[in-house]
Amino acid sequence: MCPDCGSKARIGKSNRLSLAHADLYCSCTDPECGHTFVANLSFSHTLSPSSRTSSALVTELVKAMNPLQRKQLQQELALL
Incomplete structure (x- = not known):
């Protein structure tokens, strides 16, 4: 989700920094917004x-x- 307007965002590229962390390069799908941003994906904890x-x-x-x-x-x- 776009943190600026709340529309869906698309991941265009990912940059894996380690097995537990990646940067996700995203862009808003709303053409009026056009926000591009980087989100972080990280491993939290094991359930099983x-x-x-x-x-x-x-x-x-x-x-x-x-x-x-x-x-x-x-x-x-x-x-x-």
């Missing part, structure tokens, strides 16, 4: 962690176990 992250964490934890602990874990998982 990524499955990839969880899998990587489990893999690293299993790698850190000694052979006896790994065997016990295998036995416990077999019961599920």
